[in-house]
Amino acid sequence: MYTPLYIPTPLKPIFSSKSLFFLATPSSSFFFKRMGHLIEEKALGDDHQRGDSLEEKISLFFDEEDEELDRNSEGDWADDEAANNELHDPIERKEFWDSQEALLLEIMERCNSMGAKLREEIGRVVERARETLVCSCSKSNSDECALCLRRRVVDLLCLKGFSASLRTSKWRHTHKFPGGSHEYIEVMASTPGRKKQIPFLIELEFRTEFEMAKACDEYRRLIAQLPKSYIGKSDYLNAILRVVCDAAKRSMKEQKIHMGPWRKRSFMQMKWSGYNDRKQPSKDQPWNKFSLSGITAAVVVK
Structure with a gap:
């Protein structure tokens, strides 16, 4: 069972860290999965351990499989019909932007505590x-x-x-x-x-x-x-x-x-x-x- 990650006010959405594992956006699915592990540690791990390991894990996150990320991130979706459909799918769209905001707030929280x-x-x-x-x-x-x-x-x-x-x-x-x-x-x-x-x-x-x-x-x-x-x-x-x-x-x-x-x-x-x-x-x-x-x-x- 996952402990939900609550977004501080004035933001209203409440996310489970588990939800970050199932996003299919081509440019960000790998990113969400890896950051989901960091958010899961915040919900389940002990404070001292996650604080000590974040620097190492965030560096590993950027270095590991960087070529795959660049191909996905820098590639052009415009010719991909399935990807274009996802851009305007209301459920996928909301999932993408809500998750981006949750990830950004998580990173900034850790940055501010350092x-x-x-x-x-x-x-x-x-x-x-x-x-x-x-x-x-x-x-x-x-x-x-x-x-x-x-x-x-x-x-x-x-x-x-x-x-x-x-x-x-x-x-x-x-x-x-x-x-x-x-x-x-x-x-x-x-x-x-x-x-x-x-x-x-x-x-x-x-x-x-x-x-x-x-x-x-x-x-x-x-x-x-x-x-x-x-x-x-x-x-x-x-x-x-x-x-x-x-x-x-x-x-x-x-x-x-x-x-x-x-x-x-x-x-x-x-x-x-x-x-x-x-x-x-x-x-x-x-x-x-x-x-x-x-x-x-x-x-x-x-």
Whole structure:
């Protein structure tokens, strides 16, 4: 017997984790089955065990059988009559969107529980940066320049003792994707019992990355669940991308709109995969650490 997974208010649907195993949507059935196991652990497993295993299982989930997922996810359903029928079947359609929302909320709940105090502290710094921002960029056409805001956030985080820096992801033009770059913020943190520091990613305009002008109502409701700014580990970010990009594809299929390459999951993942341009503290600066409810943020003692 399965324990039902209750969706927090104001959402009304109540799902059994078992229901996630029987969805037949071509682009997401494998995904739902694997995430169903994670949700089942939440309902049946013990808290400590599922918290420790989520990071490993979510990484395994993305790596395992990735080629099969890409074939299903990136393939075009338009020529498949059965798939087209499913797009407009009211029962299957409701099942798809309800399940996407349930999965997204489950991922976000786990993300929010990871380093909650650290995330709250960083969130307060981000809000202060928004309130006190004075744009000094001559290229800005808006009141809140994203470029200047990122630099302001990094400055304030460093003043608070965080090891924060700007990161830039860059990728070349290929036959599948246009070339480009994307800048975001990274904060290095440590957890008790681990010597290796964990990077926390900060994307200040996270929700706007997924907004679409001609999306269906269900997609709009889904991305409304996303935070304005993302603060968390890359594993959870990738999990969110999997759900939202799959939903974006479904929405565009329903609206009969071509999906641009910049909307695809593999392209979105490149935005937060930077391995360069991180400014490290000089070697002669000593390091210290302070704890925020189980999370220890690395700071430079000046």
